[in-house]
Amino acid sequence: MKNIKYILVAFACCLFTGCMDEDWDTPDTTDAFGNKNIVETNVVTIKSLKDKYTSVINASSNSYQEITDDIQIKGRVVGNDIQGNIYNEIALDDGTSSILICISQGGLFAYLPVGQEIIVDLKGLYIGGYGKQAEIGTPYTNARGSSYVSRMSRIVWNQHFRLLGTADPSLVSPEIFDASKVKDATYLIENSGKLMTLKNVQFKNGDGITTYAPEELKDAANCVSREITGFSSSNLVVRTSTYADFAAKPLPTGKCNITGIFTRYNNIWQILIREESDVEEL
Structure with missing residues (x-):
């Protein structure tokens, strides 16, 4: 009787293993990053964006302002955190100008490699200058009470961008x-x-x-x-x-x-x- 029980248990384990093997396929990560519902509309150049907010970006203090217009920018990633020197940021260029986007997430290079084109929905994000360097993100206040535009959460970021095609580093040149x-x-x-x-x-x-x-x-x-x-x-x-x-x-x-x-x-x-x-x- 014990032998029969052991055989039944072994048989059940094989069945469960077989089921697990069938479910253990490579996950579909097509929509793992970004918001696929973003539709390209009201795209402005990065240069025109920076020109519009030039007084905020170039203020003597680290100023920032919420973007309330329903506008977008589109460009290619030209810099990321591939070897840890650029921290929680990417540089985006559209041929007219470039801007830094601040994201509270490591390993950005994995899904935002150099040459990856993206579109960014700007409404609800903030633009400002840190030492007069143009950046997009969300407000942050440090321990000394100083506020400036800084890293948005990865959840917020994921809602505001969409990947366009696959990365083509050959289209990026300094x-x-x-x-x-x-x-x-x-x-x-x-x-x-x-x-x-x-x-x-x-x-x-x-x-x-x-x-x-x-x-x-x-x-x-x-x-x-x-x-x-x-x-x-x-x-x-x-x-x-x-x-x-x-x-x-x-x-x-x-x-x-x-x-x-x-x-x-x-x-x-x-x-x-x-x-x-x-x-x-x-």
Whole structure:
């Protein structure tokens, strides 16, 4: 009798295993990211968006304003958190300009790779400037009582964007940074946030030992700014997070081309390298 019971139990286990195997198919993630109900309508250029809110973005304090118009922007991702240097942000460019979108979520590169086109429904989101860098997100107030536009929750973000097709990185290429205009206020306003390349330059501390972002030199934002020979640190720096995958790598010793998202903090260009390969040694 015991043998019969064991046989029946074994047979039942096989049946349940078989059922589980049938249900354990690869999940359909087609609609896992974004809002498929967003329909392309009332699309404005990023440049016109920034022009409309220029007084908010360029305010002396970190100002922001809710977008109440039923408008959208459409563009391609040109920068993300692929190696941890760009934190909780993507850079979006539509050919007219670029803007940062702040999202409280890690691993954005997995579904928002460089070259991915998206449409963003702006109504209900906020636009503002952090150090006059144009950003889209939601308001945040820090412990000191300072408020500014910052990271929206991933739930809010998921309601406000839609993926368009598949990523095509071949459609993304950096502009050449005009070093002669490093102090030009208009050039700064028009190009901050873009993917650009600073050509044929050298890190001031590139001795083969000094690293991008050692822990002991980090500032309050857990970042280290490195100078470029021939440029004042009050005009342009390369800014690296201590959490970046390449933070402990030594700076190049010779001439190089530096590609990254050229953000601003007030009147200082801050180059955010997306990944280590953005620095091309010559």
